[in-house]
Amino acid sequence: MTALLASVRSLKEARIALQGGADMIDLKDPRRGALGALPVKTAAALVRFVAGRRPVSATIGDLPMVPARLAEAVERTAASGVDYVKVGLFSSPRQRECIRALAPLARRGCRLVAVLFADQRPEWTLLPQIAAAGFTGAMLDTADKARGGLRRHLEDESIARFVRQVQALGMRVGLAGSLKEEDIAPLCALSPDYLGFRGALCTQAQRTATLDPVRVAAVRARMAEATAREPALLAL
Numbered sequence: 613m614t615a616l617l618a619s620v621r622s623l624k625e626a627r628i629a630l631q632g633g634a635d636m637i638d639l640k641d642p643r644r645g646a647l648g649a650l651p652v653k654t655a656a657a658l659v660r661f662v663a664g665r666r667p668v669s670a671t672i673g674d675l676p677m678v679p680a681r682l683a684e685a686v687e688r689t690a691a692s693g694v695d696y697v698k699v700g701l702f703s704s705p706r707q708r709e710c711i712r713a714l715a716p717l718a719r720r721g722c723r724l725v726a727v728l729f730a731d732q733r734p735e736w737t738l739l740p741q742i743a744a745a746g747f748t749g750a751m752l753d754t755a756d757k758a759r760g761g762l763r764r765h766l767e768d769e770s771i772a773r774f775v776r777q778v779q780a781l782g783m784r785v786g787l788a789g790s791l792k793e794e795d796i797a798p799l800c801a802l803s804p805d806y807l808g809f810r811g812a813l814c815t816q817a818q819r820t821a822t823l824d825p826v827r828v829a830a831v832r833a834r835m836a837e838a839t840a841r842e843p844a845l846l847a848l
């Protein structure tokens with residue numbers, strides 16, 4: 613069943629996401645970029661607030677592909693107590709070096725999720741290395757939120773290949789990137805583990821605005837409807 617990941621930046625938003633039925637609480641400051649990071653103290657306070665009711669993930673920020681900087685940011689973020697740390701693999705010749713630099717952290721038990729960007733010609737060939745480095749999951753997202761959503765940049769067939777490949781490598785797979793309500797059914801049909809949302813959950817669909825309980829409920833309802841159809845689709 614595809615689960616609902618909701619990106620939140622405050623305690624008030626975390627409460628709305630929990631009450632609205634989000635399955636994963638994702639800590640992020642959308643004003644600071646696609647994977648904008650919250651201060652570690654704020655993240656730790658949010659982890660205490662969620663108190664195990666749902667798994668919690670957090671982003672490390674839109675950082676340059678410098679291995680030591682990523683490793684340091686992952687350690688700092690993990691110290692907040694989150695269950696998963698999301699690392700953006702932005703377009704760069706140093707992506708493989710960065711993945712290698714994070715492997716020791718994965719070996720020490722840090723649950724890492726690699727985020728590839730649909731609007732930056734993501735390299736599916738990185739996936740085996742990501743799995744071998746011990747990452748728990750891989751996600752697709754978009755880096756430039758002004759340039760349209762995931763399905764504007766990649767055909768559904770290509771997204772389906774990503775989902776299958778990540779799952780075949782034994783990792784959990786998530787899809788995000790300015791997803792709208794109408795994207796939910798076609799993407800749930802691909803059976804990813806997570807669909808991730810921020811903009812669609814906010815007032816006037818502005819990702820830098822505040823989570824709106826009415827929108828959270830609408831997305832939750834669409835997800836419930838679409839996931840109810842998943843077993844039937846799988847049986848085809």
Ligand SMILES: O=C[C@H](O)COP(=O)(O)O
Nearest residue numbers: 619788789790808810811
């Ligand atoms: O991880 C999920 C993201 O926060 C999605 O944000 P977005 O829906 O605004 O692209």
